[in-house]
Amino acid sequence: MYDLVAIGAWLEFAVRWLHVVTAIAWIGSSFYFIALDLGLNRSIPGPADGEEWQVHGGGFYHIQKYLVAPEALPDHLVWFKWESYATWLSGFALLWLVYYLGADFYLVDPNVLDIPAWGGIAISLASLGFGWLAYDTICKSKFGDNNTRLMLLLYAILVALAYFYTQVFTGRAALLHLGAFTATIMSANVFMVIIPNQKIVVADLKAGRTPDAKYGKIAKQRSTHNNYLTLPVIFMMLSNHYPLAFSTEYTWIIASLVFLMGVTIRHFFNSMHAKKGMPYWTWLLTALIFLLIMWLSTAPLFRSDVYEEEASAHLSRFAQAEGFEDVHDIVMGRCSMCHGAEPFWDGILWAPKGVRLDTEADIVRNARGIYMQAGLTHAMPPANVSFIEEDERQAIRDWYKAAIKG
Structure with a gap:
């Protein structure tokens, strides 16, 4: 099972890398030829529709376009x-x-x-x-x-x-x-x-x-x-x-x-x-x-009046902030099955992106990510597979607001 999951992960990585490399090649050549065609000097007499002199990498290039x-x-x-x-x-x-x-x-x-x-x-x-x-x-x-x-x-x-x-x-x-x-x-x-x-x-x-x-x-x-x-x-x-x-x-x-x-x-x-x-x-x-x-x-x-400036808020504020115990229970019940030292969600063998949320210290350390991913937005859990409720998301927002204002 482990080998199949690992192979699948590396296959995805390889295909993503290929996609990025080929996209760079396509976009690069496309933008270059657009710039070249727009910048051609078409006032020079001759059979060419236009020409351009360019310098790159220590060399000079004389480019002509023919129709x-x-x-x-x-x-x-x-x-x-x-x-x-x-x-x-x-x-x-x-x-x-x-x-x-x-x-x-x-x-x-x-x-x-x-x-x-x-x-x-x-x-x-x-x-x-x-x-x-x-x-x-x-x-x-x-x-x-x-x-x-x-x-x-x-x-x-x-x-x-x-x-x-x-x-x-x-x-x-x-x-x-x-x-x-x-x-x-x-x-x-x-x-x-x-x-x-x-x-x-x-x-x-x-x-x-x-x-x-x-x-x-x-x-x-x-x-x-x-x-x-x-x-x-x-x-x-x-x-x-x-x-x-x-x-x-x-x-x-x-x-x-x-x-x-x-x-x-x-x-x-x-x-x-x-x-x-x-x-x-x-x-x-x-x-x-x-x-x-x-x-x-x-x-x-803004509408919920939870705008904040995180600045240099100390991590201890999050552990001491009002609502932390509730948030701890929410995270343990909704998130730790994947984001744990030993995930027990079927098909997940390690915490996604290495983010672990199975201890109080982990939750405090990842407070901003929890707030962004599960409080401010609905990015996590993916497709809300652990059925986090809206009042639980509000509890996360309230806790984070109390911490950074503390």
Whole structure:
């Protein structure tokens, strides 16, 4: 049993590492070519559509872009597509390992929607597939001819989807799925549209035919969408480490605002690379949106009048604070079955992340984490598998407030 669990943990680690590495490769090449294309000097006469001189690593690079393909493509021609495919495939494998195999913990929360694990998995798979079909259909319709109108509709769909996911899955899974939904669109754009269109254009040019301009227009539209969606996807993928992002009642609003931050940040860099100025106002707007997100994540705290500044409160305050005995009993009854020296929850052989909560000293030492994970947010227990009550969460908040004010 131990060997199987250990192998599973290392498999998850390996797939996660692969996912991060391939994502870095995809995002890096994507951002580089966007910056390169926007910054090309197109005023130089000649057959090239534009050129650029760059310096890196002690060497100088002279880069030229041609719209006309050579008669015979060189053997070393590089197609930037495998980074996208590998990122999606590794991400989908990770989705299976973490959220499907661990559906009872990470995917389905009966307090949100009481459905069986297989039902949650089915909704997950259907939403990813349906999302791409709906997006692709809208882009190919007459409505998609107007890019501004199209982007506004797509944003409205993402907002609606953010709300939908928070009404079906755990907060952690909701944001993760919003990221997976968006990443599926991005990777499918490469696999189903951008690369096939590029191959059609190359074949026409090699055959001496004039390519239909629509293929380039369509590919550019999808590439632009990918450009503006990349940063929000990264945020969604990182969010599962931060309960204040995924485990509040305003999670869907937070997710909606994240997409706006992606637009403002990319607008700055796109403008800069295109030599259209440095719109620093985008950073101010981004900071304001982020402050709004911070406020939304702690809004219940303000309403409950439990705002605090932890500062340098001494640990002894927590053990002496009013309500500690009740909190000790709550933690022992709701948390220690997993977070103990010898966990007795089926399938867990060691305390998750090494956090042990089976002694008074452990509880005091992890006071802030208990408050954040189980008091301020509902991140723990996962899917509320130990059925912690709301009055128990309130007791944790009251105890923490009394301790830091003591």
